[in-house]
Amino acid sequence: MEAPRTVSTVAQVPLVSDHLLKPICSLSFNQKRPKSPLTRYPKSILTKFTAISPSVSAKPISPPEVETETFEHDEQFDWFSHWYALMPVCDLDKRAPHGMKVLGLDVVVWWDRNQNEWKVFDDRCPHRLAPLSEGRIDQWGRLQCVYHGWCFSGAGNCKLIPQAPLDGPPVHSLPKACVAGYPSTVQNGIVWFWPNTDPEYKDILTKKKPPYIPELDDPSFSFQMFNRDIPYGYEVLIENLMDPSHVDREGGTPIDVNIQKLDKNGFTTIEQPNRKWNFVAPCLLQGTLTIKESLDNTQGKLAQKPPRKDIFIFFCAPVSPGNCRLVSVFPRNFRLWKDPFVSRWMHHIMQNLVIDSDFYLLRVQEEKLTEAGPLNWQKVCFVPTKADTNVVAFRKWLKKYAGGQINWGPKFNGSISPTPLREQLMDRYWSHVVNCSSCNGAYRGFNALKISLQVLSVALVAIMAASKPVMLSTTVRNTLAVVAVLCFVGSKWLSHFIYKNFHFHDYNHAFK
């Protein structure tokens, strides 16, 4: 293998002549700007941005730059040789198997109480391929397929075939009766799995571990885990999460982001003044905002307080073309006093609101990118400012090390299904609530309260109707009537609250 060499490169952006670019690039920070810089130019000029003749005196604009980049020949990223985050442990029920899909692989996650471990198996029974995730954990702690009752141990061995005669050959012990198990582990409170059942990876954990986040095991940090199935692709999700501009689009200012390092394993960028972005391929995106504290003089002597850290951690897993899964967590070591007042499901309502706001536009964007083809991102997107550095770095990484797209193996060709209706696209119940222990509990609790209020309201009306005037004074009757109305209104309000927060919340940017 050739020794690594260091090259200085520039991220790929269209070449444009100075006189076309200057009005865009020379905007000062305080200058009042139109909503989009591109609206200043006639369409005919804009279309030239991607088609400048080499004979024109063209210079690259000041694009996101790669300062140093390690490059080795034949470095292809192997999507099936990395750990993937599946689900926070707190959202997994030990009493039932859970079906999931990652990289097009159907897996079942279940708690093996005999070994005190979460196991990840291929989600198909060796008998007739029924999904084991539709099964149960039997009384001996084995995973049981409910179709015909075959049972499997945590090692994947078949322990019981109910239809096999006791005095017949031990067919359950044949290798073909076993289920394939994936390497798995729990780290940072999350179940991880390695998407390859080949025996050579059986002890992969001793050689390679999932990316570790020390703050998630540090009691001085507070956080809540979140998970959601996302109805657009992994690439679009990663871009969206690492894009600092889209959060503050109207009052936005120039954002100075520079790439520090990019190689097969990911990249690091610095967003001025104090945020560091780290993409550890393929799963982890981490943004760390560090604020140095002033010296602490409370005890008579100066002492350095630990810096405040506000960390965005996103674990993104490709599910299938046009679908992915997000596990996110935002640890911080300051303003901890407010945590007891905000429960986990309240956090999630806010997070779902933020994520939902871009669902539709990102899904449509993905359709356009898919039409353009995985290697043409640089041709169809115009990314002239440093605010897009993270996205340019990601697309550069994807193109250079993965041929511009996820390798799904033989299962998918990369095409995506048409965009579904908004209500289906932004559904929260099936994409989050059923998979979140906290939101699921709140959902059931609110529904129970709603039904209780309805029953109470009807009961009060019935009491008033059944009782004679002499039995109830006017005051009591009026009080009952008010309570009945309040219960009815409360149940209606709860019904609306449940629908908006646990099922579907539409988002119209024009009226926000």
Ligand code: FES
């Ligand atoms: S398909 Fe599982 S036991 Fe028959």
